[in-house]
Amino acid sequence: MSSSKDTVPFNGTKEQEEKLLEIIAELKSQPGALMPIMQKAQEIYGYLPVEVQTMISNAMDIPLEKVYGVATFYSQFALNPKGRYQISVCLGTACYVKGSGDVYNKLMELLGIVGGECTADGKFSLDACRCVGACGLAPVMMINDDVYGRLSVEEIAGILSKYE
Ligand code: FES
Numbered sequence: 001m002s003s004s005k006d007t008v009p010f011n012g013t014k015e016q017e018e019k020l021l022e023i024i025a026e027l028k029s030q031p032g033a034l035m036p037i038m039q040k041a042q043e044i045y046g047y048l049p050v051e052v053q054t055m056i057s058n059a060m061d062i063p064l065e066k067v068y069g070v071a072t073f074y075s076q077f078a079l080n081p082k083g084r085y086q087i088s089v090c091l092g093t094a095c096y097v098k099g100s101g102d103v104y105n106k107l108m109e110l111l112g113i114v115g116g117e118c119t120a121d122g123k124f125s126l127d128a129c130r131c132v133g134a135c136g137l138a139p140v141m142m143i144n145d146d147v148y149g150r151l152s153v154e155e156i157a158g159i160l161s162k163y164e
Helices: 014-027 034-045 050-060 064-073 093-097 100-111 153-161
Strands: 085-090 124-129 141-143 146-148
Touching (some): 014 034, 034 064, 085 100, 093 100
Antiparallel strands (some): 085 141, 141 146
16 A cells, blocks of 8 residues: 555654664563564554665664565554544444445545545544444444445535534
8 A cells, every 4th residue: 555645754753763772672682572572663653664774674683675565554554643533443244335436535635644544734644444233334434433324425525524
């Protein structure tokens, strides 16, 4: 999946970097240190952008590809930050047959990001999810704790504008 140019820029602080480097120095010689280091890095930054992956790669003296491979393989790692409003579109079967794929596509178009990304202003992030147990309301999307059901593509722009 290609990344759009509109995602939120990385703005890690010196303190965060120092904290991460300390943790790496402490754990690096232990076998299997990469996973716990990446988990700590995600705790510090909230996600694992390429800038953080590069710090880990340099400090551990391992190839960036290896860090990237782990970051993308395990779903516990997020490569992008989450927005203040986290949109989650159900792509479970009941929702999918009722057109949640179109809803998801419309959101990508309106927000200018792909799934898994966050808008540059940090406002909205977009993800797909599995059945949220509200199949009677299919197709369903959530924005933080708000549930929207029986959605049509035409309604999406109006719903987003409530979060302006
Ligand atoms: S499939 Fe979407 S709520 Fe069940």
